[in-house]
Amino acid sequence: MTTATVHSDPATTGAKQWMEMYRRMVAIRLFEEHVNQLYTRALMPGLAHLYIGEEAVAVGICEALRRDDYITSTHRGHGHCLAKGAAPDRMFAELLGKEAGYCRGKGGSMHIADPDTGNLGANAIVGGSLGIATGAALSAKRQGTKRVAVSFFGEGALGQGLLYEVMNLAQLWKLPVIYVCENNLYTEYTHYSETTAGDVVARATAFGIHAATVDGQDVRAVHEAAKRLVDRSRRGDGPAFLLCNTYRYTGHHVGDINREYYRSKEEEQRWKERDPIALLGRWMIEQKLSEAAALKALQAELTVEIEKAVQFALAAPYPNVDEVGEDVYA
């Protein structure tokens, strides 16, 4: 039972891998910016909860996972799906309700699942996927597959009783599950200090669960912590809890434009000064792992790729009306 602040070790991860993490964070950022555009142009049905600002968490964690490891996600889940390997074109198609989408257009923004990359699904119920991840870890343990399950959740889920039921069993049964709490400070429009008593990490250590806290804007810190926690879960040392302190740069959802009544512009600006993409880019240049021109070229390349994915989804057909009841389980 330990609580530690984890710092990155540049020696253990090579230039290629940092570049890959940079690429994935930029891809998520561009994806989300296009989701916002689709919403404002009234081309996307419903709402979406953007992950902009939090990219280092999904990318730092998923880069430490095998393709067949499991993740579960939340209503703010696009970043998790992309970081685990989902294709942007099929994700946009899902958001637009098209047949080519991951759930054949019937899930939308908050319900994307992709079994091929171990993604057991996003979940619109706050805390709803904690039990699914813990069950996946139980199956992995019983089948001896050495797979690890990661459950991403916002700090709002700390108020859900399910978290305490599953942490109790996960520790008793030494399950390979990692609970990743993304504390972006706000549960919808309420600061977490108004809803969360006591210490966040103490909730896990009370069960004897190994716990750590990281700067969620620093992908290096997130990744180094994730590697350590994934390794120990994979070798049979049981569950872990990782608190990632982060911030969403945009609204709770795409329609949440005027935010001054619950948080100040100055606060938003302060967090933007610690943009996870800029932080990694600056560090890579300082360490001579890349150059500004190469990072710019990569951004341009990804811009074309993401725009192509949007066009694919816009042109894709809707499912047939007579298939409306197919692939729907609840």
Ligand SMILES: Cc1ncc(C[n+]2csc(CCOP(=O)(O)OP(=O)(O)O)c2C)c(N)n1
């Ligand atoms: C069980 C349940 N209660 C309430 C809601 C409404 N709701 C949707 S998102 C949200 C806030 C979630 O905050 P947090 O878990 O911190 O995640 P964040 O949005 O900050 O990423 C709430 C209360 C819900 N979806 N599910």
